[in-house]
Amino acid sequence: MPSRPHTPAVHRVVADVTERIRERSRQTRRDYLSRIQHAAAERGGRLTRADLGCSNLAHAVAACGGSDRAAMSGESAVSLGIVTSYNDMLSAHAPFEHYPQQVKDTARGLGAVARVAGGVPAMCDGITQGRDGMELSLFSRDVIAMSTAIALSHDVFDGALMLGVCDKIVPGLVAGALAFGHLPVAMVAAGPMSSGLPNAEKASVRRAHAAGEVGREELLAAETASYHSPGTCTFYGTANSNQLLMDVMGLHLPGAAFVSPDDPLREALTAEATRRVAEIAGSDQSYGIGHVVDEKVVVNGVVALLATGGSTNHTMHLVAMAAAAGVQLTWEDFDDLSRVVPLCARMYPNGTADVNHFHAAGGTPFLVGTLLDAGLLHEDVLTLAGPGLDRYRRMPALEDGALTWREPAAASTDLDVLRPASDPSAPDGGLRVLSGSLGHAVIKVSAVAAEHRLIEAPVRVFTDQVGFLTAFSRRELDRDVVVVIRDQGPSANGMPELHALTPSLGVLQKRGFQVALVTDGRMSGASGAIPAAIHVTPEAVHGGPIARLRDGDVVRLDADRGTLDVLVAEQEWEGREPVTTAGGETFGTGRELFAGLRHLVGRADQGAHVFGAVDTVTSPAHHLQESAS
Structure with a gap:
């Protein structure tokens, strides 16, 4: 030791x-x-198999050959x-x-x-x-x-x-x-x-393709050079x-x-x-x-x-x-x-x-x-x-x-990649929990610039990535906008990742617009420089607040304060009926076999699982206050 x-x-x-x-x-x-x-x-x-009956053990060793058969038939291996x-x-x-x-x-x-x-x-x-x-x-x-x-x-x-x-x-x-x-x-x-094509080059080609500046052939060449x-x-x-x-x-x-x-x-x-x-x-x-x-x-x-x-x-x-x-x-x-x-x-x-x-x-x-x-x-x-x-x-x-x-290394050999906790790249871990009138969400801000961490803008609501990409291609989103993609939670359709959004959202940001994403789906942290409130819970299919949003509503996302709110008069907001398109096409590519899991799956903030030991986890109301060590 x-x-x-x-x-x-x-x-x-x-x-x-x-x-x-x-x-x-x-x-x-x-x-x-x-x-x-x-x-x-x-x-x-004793060894586990010691309790097996002779017939059980015979089945367990039938495929063994040579010394393995003798070892498994004994009581010490x-x-x-x-x-x-x-x-x-x-x-x-x-x-x-x-x-x-x-x-x-x-x-x-x-x-x-x-x-x-x-x-x-x-x-x-x-x-x-x-x-x-x-x-x-x-x-x-x-x-x-x-x-x-x-x-x-x-x-x-x-x-x-x-x-x-x-x-x-x-x-x-x-x-x-x-x-x-x-x-x-x-x-x-x-x-x-x-290591293949540097990640910065890959991301640049993806954005160029999203903006229509390069074709499929150049994009495929870049992707193949990355995953090779x-x-x-x-x-x-x-x-x-x-x-x-x-x-x-x-x-x-x-x-x-x-x-x-x-x-x-x-x-x-x-x-x-x-x-x-x-x-x-x-x-x-x-x-x-x-x-x-x-x-x-x-x-x-x-x-x-x-x-x-x-x-x-x-x-x-x-x-x-x-x-x-x-x-x-x-x-x-x-x-x-x-x-x-x-x-x-x-x-x-x-x-x-x-x-x-x-x-x-x-x-x-x-x-x-x-x-x-x-x-x-x-x-x-x-x-x-x-x-x-x-x-x-x-x-x-x-x-x-x-x-x-x-023996342990005394220092990192590349401080641009790996730094000591005493002299870090950033003072915090870059993950935030958001809460407010739109529910419970997480956001990753470690790659989001400070000037993009507070977004207040009208929403444009979509129920899939295709609708968003169509609107983007028509330049309908060339403005400050909070893009909402709902009906993407675990109960709705298995909570797919929405990576196809990332290059286009990046293009909008580079055009000078204030842009954010709000979704009950997943992004896997690949949102990068775009503030993205993801895993919104409750999800739309369960009548979560995200299901009440309408085009033009103003949403305020404040990553530093940890808030996610819709700025609509309370009486109007409470009087709205949730809208969901979930439960539509659930056949093809084996999706029909997973209907039971969509019915049983838990909330995203409880792990979105069907097997766990915990039926209900209630989040504590009180957070620990930030403190020095």
């Missing part, structure tokens, strides 16, 4: 938010721990399940093709047995943007969680490895694994592709936010997030993850993922997200993952933490660098170290690597072919 430097006391606001979450979650967390302790007690210290999101049409998941065999070989060398327990779907929001398939995207997270549960339901595994990377895949795998919280689990990454090889896309969207969070939350091995797929270090990390899970599973002090993911680890995840300007999707995904562990996280917790957590990293869309530049500058090990030194992370947590987050200050490396971890 590495020697631990002195860790300062935890910042008062971080400590207070953590205690608030603990108190709010007291019963649900107790119930969750009771369930996983019961599952562990049923084993009585650890059995590991592999849950994989591999497919070979998506760059991020294609590298997983050979991981199962490597995991099996490593396990066999340890006297353990590893097998593919099941596969989970992995879809790409980049492909489905603006198309009907995007309406399945958010729900795929819950399908993945349920698929993970099915994979592990055979009850023959003593630990598991989760192979996944992208947007909904990692939160789904974590939630599914938490249903088997007594089992030790490693999240296993694949890493980012090498196996690995995750290199911008800091939801996929790479996932990977960073898995590092800081201790569900990866230290520093594993951003090692590229073709680096020999990647193979060594996968082997070590296998060894570590087998070691924990075979230990007298075995602990499961449900013991790792507690209130402190959830807060650490929020802090890491804020310190790096990560994806706004995690205002739902972190809430859902926490709920799966019996922890009740609210948007107000994000908001209070955001006011004291400085922005330490700038990656596109909050800067021009990509995750490869971030990793080269010091990556998650430097980030963990500087946040610990500032008292902004809980050090006293349980992780895959063992007790204590100090382990995650170190960067993995190969020395003479062997995996090791280097």
Whole structure:
């Protein structure tokens, strides 16, 4: 175990938010721990399959060959399940093709047995943007969680490895694994592709295409130069936010997030993850993922997200993952933490660098170290690597072919990308909760200039992206405008991301207009320089205030004060009937199969999930006041 430097006391606001979450979650967390302790007690210290009847066990080992058959038929070999999101049409998941065999070989060398327990779907929001398939995207997270549960339901595994990377895949795998919280689990990454066309150039070509200045051929060439090889896309969207969070939350091995797929270090990390899970599973002090993911680890995840300007999707995904562990996280917790957590990293869309530049500058090990030194992370947590987050200050490396971890870096090697918490890029995390007469929303302002954070303008209401893009092409929006896209919430149509809006909104802003977006849909933080009030709750289909808006109403969005209001006389506003077009076309591209999920899904500010341990989370009325450490 590495020697631990002195860790300062935890910042008062971080400590207070953590205690608030603990108190709010007291019963649900107790119930969750009771369930996983019961599952562990049923084993009585034995391997899981020891309770199987002979016929059950025969089915469980029928596909095994050689030494694996003998090991599984005995009572001493650890059995590991592999849950994989591999497919070979998506760059991020294609590298997983050979991981199962490597995991099996490593396990066999340890006297353990590893097998593919099941596969989970992995879809790409980049492909489905603006198309009907995007309406399945958010729900795929819950399908993945349920698929993970099915994979592990055979009850023959003593630990598991989760192979996944992208947007909904990692939160789904974590939630599914938490249903088997007594089992030790490693999240296993694949890493980012090498850097392609610089992000600033890609964004410039997208805006030029939206303005009609370049054609499809030039746009396609730019996109292909950006997304060009196996690995995750290199911008800091939801996929790479996932990977960073898995590092800081201790569900990866230290520093594993951003090692590229073709680096020999990647193979060594996968082997070590296998060894570590087998070691924990075979230990007298075995602990499961449900013991790792507690209130402190959830807060650490929020802090890491804020310190790096990560994806706004995690205002739902972190809430859902926490709920799966019996922890009740609210948007107000994000908001209070955001006011004291400085922005330490700038990656596109909050800067021009990509995750490869971030990793080269010091990556998650430097980030963990500087946040610990500032008292902004809980050090006293349980992780895959063992007790204590100090382990995650170190960067993995190969020395003479062997995996090791280097001592913490003293400084970032590129201050334009990664800075210490004592001298950050911005004083706060750039995420705000908005509330007012239009409901509850979140906004990401880390890339929004100060002069664009207060918008007061007439609205133009649309019910899909196509209507907006048509109006934009006709130059009907060449004015100060608050663009409203409603009927895009989880119950309406699965809450698709609305990335197709971003280039055109950017063009309007560059033409000198004051522009904002208000929607009950998602943007994933890709709104960039445009102030965007997203995830508006209640959504329009549930009669939320956004359903009462009419063209010409004046809306005031104040990101700094955290308000979102319509400036319409109260009597007129209260007398209006909500208008919604949701519930129209719900067939095609498999959308009809998800009608039940649209009916059952919870509110966006409660994680927009159907499986969690928490039925209702009420946001606390009182926010912590901003304070110095």
